[in-house]
Amino acid sequence: MKMKMKLIFIRLAQYLFLVAAFVIAVFPFY
Amino acid sequence: MTDKLMIKMANPRRPRRKLPRNDRYGWSFISLAVVILALFMLYPIVSSFIMSLYAPRQGFQPKFVYFSNYLRLFKDQVFLQALENTLIFFIIQVPIMLLLALCLAALLNNKAIKLRGLFRVGIFLPAVTSLVTYSTLFKMMFSLDGLINKFLLKIHLISSPIPWLSDPFWAKVTVMIAMTWRWTGYNMIFYLSGMQNIPDELYESATIDGANSFQQLSKITVPLLKPIILFTAITSTIGTLQLFDEPTNFASGGVTAATIGPGNSLLTIAVYIYNLCFKYMPNYWYAATVSYAIVIIVAILSFVQFKLAGERQ
Numbered sequence: 001m002k003m004k005m006k007l008i009f010i011r012l013a014q015y016l017f018l019v020a021a022f023v024i025a026v027f028p029f030y
Numbered sequence: 031m032t033d034k035l036m037i038k039m040a041n042p043r044r045p046r047r048k049l050p051r052n053d054r055y056g057w058s059f060i061s062l063a064v065v066i067l068a069l070f071m072l073y074p075i076v077s078s079f080i081m082s083l084y085a086p087r088q089g090f091q092p093k094f095v096y097f098s099n100y101l102r103l104f105k106d107q108v109f110l111q112a113l114e115n116t117l118i119f120f121i122i123q124v125p126i127m128l129l130l131a132l133c134l135a136a137l138l139n140n141k142a143i144k145l146r147g148l149f150r151v152g153i154f155l156p157a158v159t160s161l162v163t164y165s166t167l168f169k170m171m172f173s174l175d176g177l178i179n180k181f182l183l184k185i186h187l188i189s190s191p192i193p194w195l196s197d198p199f200w201a202k203v204t205v206m207i208a209m210t211w212r213w214t215g216y217n218m219i220f221y222l223s224g225m226q227n228i229p230d231e232l233y234e235s236a237t238i239d240g241a242n243s244f245q246q247l248s249k250i251t252v253p254l255l256k257p258i259i260l261f262t263a264i265t266s267t268i269g270t271l272q273l274f275d276e277p278t279n280f281a282s283g284g285v286t287a288a289t290i291g292p293g294n295s296l297l298t299i300a301v302y303i304y305n306l307c308f309k310y311m312p313n314y315w316y317a318a319t320v321s322y323a324i325v326i327i328v329a330i331l332s333f334v335q336f337k338l339a340g341e342r343q
Contacts, residue, residue, distance in 0.1 A: 014137055021134055022152040025215060028167055029155065 082318040092315055099319035109320060111294055112302040113327075115202070119298070120270040120331075123206040128262055131214050132255075135221035136247055150222070154215040161212075165279030168208040169195065195280060198295035205276050205296060213269070217262045224258040225251060260339045267331050271324050274300035299324055 049057070082099055084092040103109050134153060138146050156164065171177045172194035179191040194204045228251065236246050252259070277296035281289070290297040299320060306317040 011142070014140070014143065018134070018137055018143070018149050021130075021214075022149050024211065025153045025156050028164070028171065028211070 078318040078321060081315050082322050084315045086313060086315055099316055100323075102316070103319065103323055108294075108297070109299075109302060109323075112297045112299045113323075115295065116271055116273065116298045118202060119206065119209075119273060120267060123209055124263070124266045124270055126206075127210045127214050128217060128259070128266065130210065131217035131262070132221055132252075132259075134214065135218045135225055136251065138218070138222060139225040154219055156212050156214075157216040157219075159212070161275035162279055164212055165208065165276050168204065168211075169280055172204045172207075195282070196292050198291070198293045201280065201291045201295050205280055208276055208280075209270075209273075213266070217266070220258050220262050221255060224255045228254050256339055260335060263335050264332050267335070268328055271328055271331075272300050273298045274304065277301050278304075 083094060083096060085095045085099060086092050137143060138150055138153075143149075173179075174191050174193060174196070176194075178194070179188075182188045183191065192200055194200045232250050233246055236250060241249065277290050277298050278301060281291050281296055290301050303317045303320050306313050306320065
């Protein structure tokens with residue numbers, strides 16, 4: 001269970017990083 | 031016996047060695063490209079080096095001064111400042127950008143991530159903008175009453191607007207942020223293409239052996255990507271040393287301004303070459319010397335990077 005939670009957190013952090021990079025990259029076009 | 035044959039027998043000559051048929055065709059196909067390259071690449075390279083050995087004289091032909099122009103570089107305060115600014119950009123911006131590109135590429139190479147195509151396109155998008163357009167855009171965004179200051183004030187991260195473009199320190203930071211925005215996606219694509227060529231079996235066997243994701247990245251991905259990392263490091267080094275568009279567009283007044291950035295904080299070597307040719311009293315000979323200084327610096331830095339990467343070829 002603890003391992004699964006850790007994996008979910010890692011995946012969440014990865015998505016957060018990607019979304020932040022995406023928003024920063026695309027925002028100036030707006 | 032004909033006359034022709036008699037003459038030939040009287041003057042025995044070694045027959046001319048003919049090129050093989052394929053070689054002749056090959057040379058004829060590339061001859062145009064070779065001539066154009068020689069005319070527009072080789073000639074200017076040699077000619078500008080010869081120019082760098084001359085100095086202008088009032089009313090006379092330029093005088094051959096050996097390497098005096100090169101010695102002048104060491105005493106030229108403006109050149110030293112331009113060199114310092116350029117090296118600051120290079121030392122701080124290039125590693126941050128390459129590391130960021132590597133992290134993004136590693137994430138986007140992960141098959142478990144959804145919407146990878148969308149993220150890839152979005153992050154690469156800045157690389158398609160023109161240099162002048164994005165510089166102007168960032169200049170607007172980072173102005174005193176621009177979008178960035180308004181946003182930072184709204185979330186109470188700062189109490190007064192940051193002088194992004196009017197403070198020597200913040201002006202450099204702004205240019206670095208803009209360059210990172212523009213070039214990270216471009217470098218990411220190189221890493222991504224390199225990662226897609228690494229066979230999955232390596233990762234599978236590493237997983238069976240008990241290696242975690244970080245160990246897989248540092249022991250498999252990075253070593254196998256070394257040639258590509260070296261390539262991006264060298265192209266980024268050359269790009270940073272030739273930095274021109276961003277500083278000139280960020281400086282209020284552009285190329286005609288008295289200083290490039292507050293207190294000449296954005297003066298780079300490429301801008302200095304422009305100034306020597308077109309802004310000050312034209313001195314093409316000294317400008318050629320400064321250009322060769324860039325060549326020497328790029329050669330040294332590339333050599334160091336090759337040595338650090340341990341590449342032999």
